[in-house]
Amino acid sequence: MLAIRFDRFGGPEVLAPVELPAPEAGPDQVLITVEAAGVNFADTHQTDGSLLSADRLPYVPGSEVVGRTADGRRVLARVSGGYAEQVVADASGVLEIPDELDAGRALALLMQGLTAWHLLRSAARLQPGETVVVHSAAGGVGSLAVQLAKEFGAGRVLAQASTPEKEQLALELGADGVASYPLEPGAAKADVVLDAVGGTLFDQALESLASFGRLVSYGNAARTGFTPVDPARLGRLNASVVGFWLRPTLARPGAVEGPLKELFDLTLRGRLRPVVHAESYPLAEARRAHEDLLARRTVGKVLLRP
Structure with missing residues (x-):
């Protein structure tokens, strides 16, 4: 079968199509023929070595797929090695989905939808009426976070x-305005900031928090290294910085099924619009998908199709 693998760490250029034996499902696993695999920004960190150690090489990236099981069920699944024509998944990480939910929207709701949900509910603990600033608001997580923040009462x-085009998309999704730092004179400071960028944006956002505001850091897309945070500065601002990582969050009881059910329900009722990038990339062109993602040429969920 065709799969995408990297044998050394680096940029998108290390991603290469390879022929591998088809996987075999073990006990409590299912074999899935992949309809579409999701691409996440975290995949680029795996590729450059900032999330993996060298003893994991060679490595097939990809953490989520939509596909068909051997008995014909159409499923959404959390996996390892999803950049492939076939993949095995633990039965506990497989969810049957209706045909009317296309692969792009379904994949947007898994890792990125759960991230947006938990950023607002679990990490920021958003309260009704609060002001929220969403960085990277046209991305997979950000475009959902803009909508969910409104849905949750911001x-x-x-x-x-x-x-400007991405700002316009965020406005169409329900954002009340565009954030530029410092926040416009006379505007209320932010109660919550969701930041996956880091670097200069992190520092500017921290200074823009209201009293008892929360800056939730869940990524470092700027790749500038982590910004030191002085506790005395937090005390002066009367604010907090909250770190968030999805992987350990998903291991908590009730962290997946309940939120996903709510996300599916909101989507099927038309209250939540998962944004899917206009172009689906052939599986063999995973390198180009990563290049476009890193160059900020994509909007919403990025898909690979075998």
């Missing part, structure tokens, strides 16, 4: 994005 949602 009083005002401001969007930060890298281009």
